[in-house]
Amino acid sequence: MSESLSKEQAKKLVDKYAEDAIRPMKNHKGFLPWMGFLGLVMVVFGYAYYIQLTEGLGVTAMRDYVSWGLYISNFVFFVAVSLVGMVVSAVLGLAGQKWVKPITRVSEIIALGFVMVAGLVIITDMGRPDRFLNLFMYGRLQSPIVWDVTVITTYVAISTLLFILPLIPDLAFIKKKMKDMPVWQYQLYNILSLGWIGTPEQYKILHKSIRMLSIIIIPVAMAIHTVTSWLFASTLRIGWDTTIFGPYFVAGAFVAGTAAVIIVMYILRSNYKLQDYFTDYHFDMMGKLLVLVSLLYAYFNINEFLVPAYKMKTGEAVHLHTLFQGVYAGLFWVVQIIGMGLPIFFMIFKHWRKPNNLTFIAVIVLIGAFLKRYIIVVPTLLHPHLPIQNVPEEFHHYFPTWIEMAVTAGAFAMSLTIITILLKIFPVIPMWELAEEKGITEEFEKYD
Amino acid sequence: MSDNNSNPNSRRDFLKIGSLIGIGAVAAGAAGYAGFAAQDGKEGHAGEAETALSDSEKKIKVLTEDGQLAEIKASELSPVQKDEYTSALQEQGREGIPGKHWVMVIDLARCRNVRACMASCQNAHHLREEQHHINVLRMQDAEHTEPYFMPKPCFHCDNPPCTKVCPVDATFKRQDGIVLIDNERCIGCRFCIAACPYSARVFNWFEPKNEEEDQDLLYNVELNVPQKKGTISKCLFSADRLREGKLPYCVSACPNGVYYFGDLNEDAVTNGTSGETTRFSELIRKNAGYTLLPELGTKPNVYYLPPKNRMFPFEFNGKTTLEDEHHG
Incomplete structure (x- = not known):
């Protein structure tokens, strides 16, 4: 970085950035079939949701006891994934982790795709x-739902800004370059690009604004998921009533x-030849990051399950028995061991942090994370304080209907559509930031 | 009048509103028109009309909002819009009955699972078979204790977890202690179901039971009828009956004297079967009355008298012990 590149080398490098950044935005043979597939899923979603609208929520498997099901666990999952924008671009960025530069834009795009949906x-x-609209006409500040609506809207706004602002120099560049x-x-x-001409003054303002937003987004991101957890923790239900x-x-x-x-990085890397940006080193580092956060999560899991299991209070005991050895035991142990324990163990070894292996692990971890939300939402509702009696047999169980699954698939399709479109319209490689790191900002701005 | 005959719904609406402003008894004959809409000033000409007895010139007696009896030409009556009825009902429904603090006492020693309470409740609130505002549960406190029947309505808590979480104020607590639902505002998020530790709430997952018959009914927030798809319903302490000075549906339906209902401020509760009124404080003190799950801090307004000196032995489906049922 410190050794200055010759004029020629610098031009070559900018050339390469431009080419690599624009390549994913060009037509790609997989693009239309992919969008067609997503469109098809959304059509099925539309049909399923239409049935739900006309016939009522009874077309789901939810009933008076399990009154929240797959939809709410979807919601928690979508909010959860969207948090990564903050982790990568704000926390790691502010901590001076230079290696995250090429990953910031990917993570902001994922954050936007998921939080919007x-x-x-x-x-x-x-x-x-x-x-x-009653939420806005009669909204009451006492209700955690109103807090959730407020913080999520704020997060969407700040995330959008944090996505758009760092795009400015690149868009000004592409405007000239892509004929x-x-x-x-x-x-x-x-x-x-807001009339960007790349003066030092503009750079100064840009850096300052990005830095400010990176700081603001941390508490907001913490808030969206904390408030989402309060949808459960603010009730008196066994299994949710925890601090x-x-x-x-x-x-x-x-x-x-x-x-x-990690998954999106891998897809970009293998589809658009972006090995020079999402390098093995990046996967290695992301693997280490995943180990770190998984360990943190495991720590909370131990507290969440082991402490009540030690005491076995009446209600907690029923709940924990269901999870440990009852109806939900299979799912619970799969999620805890295959979705969390084993990945941590494997990722400790460098071999498993190589792109292919790490992506494989990331897919498993993500599926585990999705199922974990389901386990947090559903079993608790099956064990209210008072017995479930004098209701039809179906009230004692819950398994999502095809309508709920179709709506879920539709939600994922929507997120992926947003992510795909953003990746198609905007350069995923933050060219100016890389140029800045190499000390060739001047060449980048003067490029034609 | 002719207008009224061709539109039976307006009569029904009218009767429902009757108790609201006390015009029911007087104006029922004239029917279909709400008296409080009468215009002032025309009443002075009452005498002139006596001679002409055509329909349009007929006089009718109406009771005004402030309780004055008045006469008015039938032709000059104009019906109050349905919206106005509804909002008037909403307003009084949200306010409650001043000076009251309703309380229920359930004597577990007397319950033998007749379920007359459940039936009359479902009937009054147009509920589906699986929807219970009041549910008679089979309970057993510990392994070696005797099982008993426990009717469970909404407890109308003084610290209600359900109203706290409602994002739109569709469920609310009013001054007489009753927790109501406004199903014209409810967005169907079901947060209140999650929040209620007593599983007192039900949801209209499908079209309600009497969807077609009820569609022209005026919505009474104190009865929560008509029920609406995609909204919550629950026990209302029969707020509509209390306004008429009557006991709740379940309380009067019980043949075994399980229920007492009354006003905490007066320290008096009335048994729904015998009609006897006793002191609430004395009843609770003498019989060691208690509330359910007091450790949750919800402060219920429904008290239980323990199932001692039972009038009936426990028996359910021919068994005297409690099968290992789903504990939730």
């Missing part, structure tokens, strides 16, 4: 979505989000 997911759970783009795209870049839920959820979110970033 989280808001929609919660609507799919509403009995009267037609009265959504064959349609008019709307040019206009978009033109507007979003540890805030940090427990936040730690779990770090795990889910880091895994998601």
Whole structure:
């Protein structure tokens, strides 16, 4: 970094950045089939949701006791994944971890894709979505739902800014560089680049704003998932009535989000030849990060399950028996051991932090994270303080119907669509930041 | 009048509103019109109309909002809009009955699982078979203790966890202690179900039972009828009956004297079967009355008298012991 590159080398490097950043935005043979697939899933979603709207929430498997099910666990999962934007671009960035530079934009895109859909997911759970505006007309500050709506909206806003601001120099660059783009795209870049001409003064303002947003987003991100955990912790239910839920959820979110970033990094790297940006070193570091956050999460899990299991209070005992050796034991142990324990163990070894292996682990961790939300939501509701009696047999169980699964798949399709489109429209490689690191900002700005 | 005959719904609406402003008895004959909409000033000309007895000139007696009896030409009556009825009902429903603090006492020694309470409740609130505002549970406190039946309504807690979490104030606690639901505002998030430790709430997962018959009914927040798809329902302490000075549906339906209901401020509760009124404090003190799960801090307004000196032995499905049922 310190040794200055010759003019020629610098130009070559900028050339390479431009080429690599623009390549994923060009047409790709897999793009249309992929979008077609996502579109198809969303059509099925539309059909399923239409049935739910006309016939009522009864088309789900939810009933008066398990009154929250897959939809709410989806919501928690989507919020959890979106937290990664904050971890990578704010926490690691502020901590001076230079290696995260190429990953910041990917993680912001994932954050946006998931947090935007989280808001929609919660609507799919509403009995009267037609009265959504009541939240604003009659909103009461006492209710954690209102807090959630508030912080998630704020997080969407700040995340969007934190995505758009660091794009400015790159968009100004691409505007000059990409000749064959349609008019709307040019206009978009033109507007979003805000008349950027790359003066030192502009750089100074940009750095300052990014830094400020990085600081602001930390408490907001903590808040979205803490408040989401309070949807449960603020009740008197056995299994939810615990003080540890805030940090427990936040730690779990770090795990889910880091895994998601690793997967998207891998897809970008192998589809668009971006090995020079998402290098083995980056996977190695992300693997170490995943070990760190998983250990943190494991620590909270031990506290969450071992302490009540030691005491075995009446209600807790019933709940824990269901998890440890009852109906949910299979799922519980799979999630805890395969989804958390074994990944930690394997990732300690360097071999398992290589791109292919690490991505494999990340997929398992992400699936585990999804199932974990389900385990947090459902079993607790099956064990209220008073017995479930004089109701039909189906009230004693819960397993999602095809409608719930279709709506879930639709939510994922929406997130992936947002992520795909953002990756198509915007350069995923933060060119100016890399140029800055190499000390060739001047060449980058003067490039034509 | 002719208008009224062609539209039976307006009569029904009218009767429902009757108790609201006390016009019911007087104006029922005129029907279909709400008296308090009468215009002042025309009443002075009462005498002139006596001669002409055509329908339009007929006089009718109405009771105004402040309780004055008045006469008015039938032709000059104008019906109050349905919306106005509803909002008037909502307003009084949210306010409650001043000066009261309703309380229920359930004597477990007398319950033999007749379920007349459940039936009359479901009937009154147009509930589906699986929806219980009041549910008679089979309870056993410890392994070697005797099982007993425990009717469980909503406890109308003084520190209600359900109203706290409602994001839109659709469920609320009013001044007489009753926790109600406004199913015209409920967004169906079911946070209140999650929050209630007593599983007192039910949800309309499908179209309600009497969806078609009820669709023209005026919504009475104190009865929560008509029920609406995608919204919550629960025990209301029969707020509509209390307004008429009557005991709740379940309380009067019980053949075995299980229920006492009354006003904590007066320290008096009335047994729904015998009609006898006793001192609440004395009843609780003498019989070691208690509330359910007091450690949760919800401060229920439903008290239980322990199942001692039982009137009936426990028997359910021919068995005298409690099977190992789903404990939730």
